Amino acid sequence: MRPTLLALGLAIGLGLAGPTLAQAATPSQSPLTALTKDSGTPMPAEQKRVHFDHAELHITVKPATQSIEASATLTFSALASTDVLLVDLDRNLPVSAISVDGKALAKSAWSNPEGRLRIPLPHAISKGNKVVATIAYGGKPHVAKNAPWDGGFVWSHTKDGQPWVGSAVEGEGCDLFWPCIDQPDGKPDLVDLYVTVPKPLVAPGNGVLVGVTEQGDTRTYHWRAKHPTTYAISINVGPYQELKGEYHSRFGNTIPLHYWYLPGEEAQAKALFAEFPQLLDFFEAKIGPYPWGDEKMGVVETPYKGMEHQTINAYGNHYAKDGSGFDWLLQHEFAHEWFGNQMTNANWDDMWLHEGFATLMQPLYARWLDGDADYYAWLHRLRLMIANRHPVVSGQPRTEEAVYDESRGGPGQDIYNKGALMLQTLHHLIGDQAFYASIRELVYGRPDPKPGNFTPQYRTSADYMRIVDRVTGKDYDWFFKVYLYQAALPKLDVQRHGDTLGLRWQVPQNLPFPMPVEVQVDGTVHTVSMEGGHGSLAVPAGALVTIDPHSVLLRDEPRITAFQQWMKQQRAQRKAAKP
Template sequence: MRRTIAVATVLLAAGCTTPAPPVIPPAVDYSVWSAGRSTPVADPLYPEKGNPGLDVLHYGLELDWKPDTKVLTGVATLRIRPVVDAPSITLDFTGLTVDRVLVDGAAGTGSVAASKLVVPTPVVAGRPVTLTVAYHGTPSAVAMPSHRGDADEGIGMRAGKDGTLWTMQEPWGALTWYPVNEHPSDEALYDMAVTVPEGWTAAAGGTPGEVSGGTWHYRSTDPVASYVTTLSVDRYRKLTATGPHGLPITDFVRDGADDRYLPVLKRTPELIGWLEERLGRYPYPTAGILMNDSVSAMETQQMLSMGRGAFRDNDLDYFEAVLIHEYAHQWFGNAVTPTTWTDLWLNEGWATYVQNLYEQKLYGFDDAYLKNYLRRRDAELRASVGPPGTPKAGTFAESNVYLCPAAMLREIHEDLGDKKFFALATAWAADNRNRSQDRAGFTTFVNTETGKDYTTLINEWLDSPTTPK
């Protein structure tokens, strides 16, 4: 009653004018991001990463990099489909300061601890929300759970002493530069706008868009797993070419530092053509690479990340073979993504075997040599690291998940012959495009596609402590 009287008094004092109705923002049409819908799961190897209760449909990243101060300022807008009711929104995030949080446009709060951003706003299953997080800081890499030779440099975004910025981030690391549901089962669409000073270039994954006022735009209309997103800022020179069926190719190189790679990069249309003959049409609207200061290479989607430190001996044949490997991942790993990290062999086995086949062409060795090499290395790796189908959390992406499943694929290839084997590879990538898959799905697909039962062979190659006979 008191509230009614107070309102009436105000109206009388104002000459009985009727106040304007409140402005109600239009409802968000989340269906425009439906291609980013996923079925997130908890990871058996790394359950602390990711949140199976959330499905991020789209990431809108507005980033600004200052090379002189080495400060990254960001605004991340996430379109989220909650999978379960929850008292808060929990994402992976570390190393940067949160400045502002909005939930559906209303002010919220958020705290970062133990590599998690927690926004204490309840969510309801099936009722999408928009989360906006503004943040800043100097990104730094985190530890990689592996004994690999490149593990010492860490994973995630880092700033170079010269003001450059780059990332390598498998199995995680996106959390070092934007709030993310850091798990391969939750793929999403992306829009990135990265602002850099004059004389600098921002290279990122996705399809390159306009460059306006120092802001570089990139868009991913196919879903992307967070570990294959990328961003690099450097004093790049941009090279363009056209691949098969008019495919736009964009490479980012640094004059002087990357001159030696140019002869191979110029042959990228030929390399993609070789892959298409065996695997089917390249699955994305654009291709390309960026060079950075890593000691590794990465199959980042639509824009490969190739580390200069991985090719110190000036072996261009090796660079070419690795380029084939990373491009093969666009079919195996990116177009078809493993549901959990237990099935990393699905990515690496295929990419490694495709690389092996290309190396036959490059170096001239025969089938018998390849088979003997794979079986010898398989035996060594099973003894030292274990079988590829049951990896350990502390030995992420070690050589057993590369070479052991490649040896398995060699056995299937020999049994089927070229025509049927490459038909199988093409169908696997095409029929499962933009989906997550696992061992059971692969086994069923192979058996159905070939009309033969490979279940025992696949299980033995993935689980046996010794090389199958």
């Protein structure tokens, strides 16, 4: 999802200077309604009555006027009898016509005052029947102020002045440019996307390219994608050049590789493209089959930082180097093909399932490439950025923006950093085999995924807790209830009395926390079981003692708190010194 910027180092992660993105200034525009601005507001009963079968989207992109002209033909199956369709669409994209099952509705029939388009059906449909609505609409889509963190369309230009357009709508949702069900679990089964652009521009899209047609001075690209995440349908327009290749998977299938980049960047583009096969090999070795192997692994250069648009990941890292040996942004967004697109949180409150797992994949990938030094360097950077202001999971439905907004009680960046380090602790606790078995169950819904034998999954935190218990044969609810549902980290109190080392966990609300603790005594590692949250170990006088020598415990550490407070003071001083 939104890139966390963690891999750019502490300067960005702790709130100092960030990157400058090449995008046009935001023109004056009508404000979004509260309903449109927040993705994942409570789903109305009318939307729960239907299943989203198919979306056929025709979108003409007009860079000269920063506008679109569009139509959407939406097919739904009734899960219960209904006489109305509700779809989400920004009211700032006026609807000019609607037909239902081929019959035009009077303009007075539909309404869209707040961004939820209400379409009455001429006749009620019963459970099991289908209805098809075609909606003609258009105008100036909402322009992003700072994509992808503040979403919308980005209207930009290449260095030689050619149009360069991208969409990034994860926070605000799909309704910023197409009529949809703006919920994590509102995915259509199939999307046919037709994007019409002025020649000679190119329009890379989601899924498989069905064909390209030309008419006068325009061309239309037809893309087809299965089960796309709602916000992952994307518009990309530019004078792109393309690199193509194939990856021969360890699972026996062949995956098409595509990278669309801007002219003049061939050498850098080829270097980035060379990372694609090893990325695929890592994820398939650690997690399982690439979920969209019968479509493609696609990446497109965008005029904003990045976003995990399914099979067409947005990349705007400017080929930056950071010493890690791989492009952190490419790797992070690609991880979301598993954690976000194949496995999707059923509600935004469980968003750590996307970001925590995707973030952990970066230190694991660094270790896979270059060993333990890079692995621990990554983990240490993550640890310094954990805020612990609010629980990672509230246990209540949330919108996407509420999760990111700490002022509204959201965990913010902790879904990335704390989520990843919690999982690293779990990995050590339950062991390699059980940990990866739990991930496969979470992502694929089965222990033996192979190309073609799994379907996309909607998941909750409770689902993952049950999976871990089932895979291990033990009850680990105590682990998740502390790390996910409490803001403060557990603190380890260490006391040494004579030849005895005493250990006691101090946990919010005195919750059970029998987390074993490794102690190294003069080079020998001992494991203290900590039943009841406390334990002891005989330690000879004068022995050198190191608590948690392999840095596997996510816990409160005074040295880190002191550093974070110092950094906060430094920021305040710099702010006060500005004229």
